[in-house]
Amino acid sequence: MRSNSLLKFRKINSEKDPGYGYLTPIQYPDEIPFAIKRVYYIYGTKSNRKRGSHAHKKLHQILICINGSVKIYLESADGKKEVVLNDPSKGLYVGPGNWREMSEFSDGAVLLVLASEKYDESDYIRDYDEFVKYIKKQEK
Ligand code: TYD
Numbered sequence: 001m002r003s004n005s006l007l008k009f010r011k012i013n014s015e016k017d018p019g020y021g022y023l024t025p026i027q028y029p030d031e032i033p034f035a036i037k038r039v040y041y042i043y044g045t046k047s048n049r050k051r052g053s054h055a056h057k058k059l060h061q062i063l064i065c066i067n068g069s070v071k072i073y074l075e076s077a078d079g080k081k082e083v084v085l086n087d088p089s090k091g092l093y094v095g096p097g098n099w100r101e102m103s104e105f106s107d108g109a110v111l112l113v114l115a116s117e118k119y120d121e122s123d124y125i126r127d128y129d130e131f132v133k134y135i136k137k138q139e140k
Pocket of ligand 1: 038040042051052053054119
């Protein structure tokens with residue numbers, strides 16, 4: 001699996017009636033490549049604010065915008081990309097070695113994050129120059 005990729009989850013509507021709404025199940029290993037040890041969500045972020053600006057050494061995550069929209073910038077050994085998340089049936093897999101920045105949060109945006117490990121500050125790379133050195137070293 002590449003270091004980041006967009007995943008499309010199922011949207012179940014068992015009544016075959018749009019008014020009934022949808023149910024999206026996320027179960028390991030069927031829908032995602034890791035077992036979930038932690039869940040957190042980000043909300044209340046103003047549209048002119050940026051969050052993230054760090055990478056992880058071991059952590060795997062799935063980012064799902066369950067309400068509203070948010071822009072995600074990713075940079076890894078595979079290159080740079082921007083993804084707008086605005087669909088609760090899509091998840092952005094972000095593996096280790098990805099610098100991420102979240103911005104342009106819409107009003108009411110809720111970004112749900114599924115994580116493979118418990119919170120561990122020593123897994124973070126918070127300095128961009130250190131991140132660039134880290135991924136160059138990994139490539140050797
Ligand atoms: P951080 O991961 O730096 O988020 P962001 O880049 O969006 O600001 O986390 C913000 C704060 O929350 C930081 O003090 C660490 C704390 N935190 C936890 O205590 N547990 C967690 O699971 C996470 C993700 C963060």
